[in-house]
Amino acid sequence: MHLTSSFRLFPALALGLLLAGCYSRSDMKGETSAAAPPAETPAAEVPKETAAAAAVEPPAAPAIPPAAGPLAQVNVFLEVSGSMEGFMPKTGADASNTRFQQHVAQFLSEVNRSSAARKTYFRIKEKPYRDSYQLLSQTVRGGIQQPASSTNIPTVLDTLVSGYYAPNTVNVLISDFIYSPKNAGAIPYISTDVTDALNRTQRADLAVSVYGYTSDFRGAFYPALKTAVKKINSCCDTAIPYYFWVIGPADAVRRFDAALMERQPGQQAHFGVKYPVPASSLLNRFQNVGAWYYGEKDASKRAAGAAYHTVAISSVSTKEPVEFVVGLDLKTLPGLYRDVNYLKTNLKLRAQDTDAKISSVFAANDQTKNSSGAENQYTxxxxxxxTKLGKAARPLQLMLNDQRPAWISQWTTKNDSNINQAGAKTFALSSLVDGVAAVTTTEQGQQPVFVVPLILQPAD
Incomplete structure (x- = not known):
């Protein structure tokens, strides 16, 4: 988020030193006392980007509980600082475009067609400026006409959480998320700046989903860390990352992710989002080994669609092990938590008085989907x-730990002044994510994505 080498994303601690044209928390406070923004002006009546645009006051948060069904409000914020021009170059003679332009234009169209009651669109310049869908889409396709001199990640996040946060509402921020502290001594405080910005209004149910993508880039690249160069012209030979951050109450973020973001192939990470426990059951006629059966009292009735979670073992030993399969229906979870490699690493079994261990994790295939058995219900x-069992019934817990995905560290660089050699990386991305995680992690630590309770017991 920047334009020139002297205007980059300064830390929140240095906001008071920003030159005229940048906006601060005090600017935002002055706006919140005004009425909520008017309904979207028709495209024909909205001034073009070359004309002066009026800053939009954030709406007051209604005191209503979150509702199921369509969201009440979706706000989309697109950064239009100079660092974003390479993603949205002005249309040339060959009329070619970047992957960013194709992706974001399609995303805006999907938001506009969504069932959310109200959609509003903003350009992030010195502050959020209201746009119509048509004009924001035109900016994406035709290029930025008047880039902002500077934008500041902590200030933008503070503004979104303080002024546009409401039940049943999500805010989507589209940006390269390049945060450049004013001096190298402030780099260790990047995560603190993000945490303070998100935590200032102490939203108890705050959630953030981070989605990462890469695009070809045509223009000047402004490194965050200027150890060698202040500007790389005619960049870039490598793809450059950009991000969608979905910010709002946990339930609203979860529903927006499921409705729209799962259609956007890319990397993802989720912070503070809570998911219902997935449907699950033991499957006694699917790859089972050894002497065991369902331990529930009504298991003999074998009701259609019934779920079972008690394993009654008649005999077990090292020479005669027991193996059972638990089916999980994960289709309502984000793609990250359905990825088999992620599941193999992060699914854990907590057990007592037994050596029960996970031996394999696998996804449904054509055979299981077309089976007449209960396994056809699970993904x-x-x-x-x-091989070892205690003398009494003991609980088992099958849990999916919520671990930061590896792509975040892989996409992080400490020096982006040689971006063509470094590849698709973002300066201090891990630190930005650290700041988000600090706000969304409870005092008890990172909570598992889900826990499936089981019981392991000797047969009667």
Whole structure:
């Protein structure tokens, strides 16, 4: 988020030193006392980007509980500082465009067609400026006409959480998220700046989903860390990352992610979002080994669609192990948590008085989907192996730990002044994410994505 080498994303601690044209928390406070913004002006009546635009006062947050069904409000914020011009170059003679332009134009169209009651669109310049869908889409396709001199990540996040946060509402911020502290001594405080910005209004149910993408880039690239160069012209030989951050109450973020963001192939990470426990069951006629059966009292009735979670073992030993499979229906979870490699690494089994361990994790295939057995109800399967059992019933917990995905560290660089050699990376991305995680992690630590309770017991 920047334009020139002297205007980059300064830390929140240095906001008071920003030159005229940048906006601060005090500017935002002055706007919040005004009435909510008017309904979207028709495209024909909205002044073009070359004309002066009026800053939009953030709406007051209604005191209503979150509602199921369509969202009440979706706000889309697109950064239009100089650092974004390479993603949205002005249309040339060959009329070619970047992957960013294709992706964001399609996304804006999907938002505009969504069932959300109200959609509003903003350009992030010195502050949020109201746009119509048509004009924001035109900016994406035709290029930025008047880039902002500077924008500041902590200030933008503070503004979104303080002024546009409401029940049943999400804010989507589209940006390169390049945060450049004013001096190298402030770099260790990047995560603190982000945490303070998101936490200033202490939203108890705050959630943030981060989506990462890469695009070809045509223009000047402004490194965050200027150890060698202040500007790289005619960049870039490598793809450059950009991000969608979905910010809002946990339930609203979860529903928006499921409705729209799962259609956007890319990397993802989720902070503070809560998910219902997925449907699950033991499957006694699917790859089961050894002497065991359902331990529920009504299991003999075998009701259609019934779920079972108690394993009654008749006999077990090292030579005669027991293996059972738990079916999981993960279709309502984000793609990150459905990825088999992620599941293999982060699914854990907590057990007592037994050596029960996960032996394999795999996804549904054509055979399971077309089967007449209960396995056709599930998207994923976890096989558990047991060779030792206690003398009484003991609980098992199958849990999916919520670990930061590896792509975040892989996309992070400490020096982006040689971006063509470094590849698709963002300066201090891990620090930005650290700042988000600090706000959304509870005092008890990072909570698991879900926990499926099971019981392991000797047979009667």
């Amino acid at each position: 994923h399967f976890v096989k558990v192996r047991v």
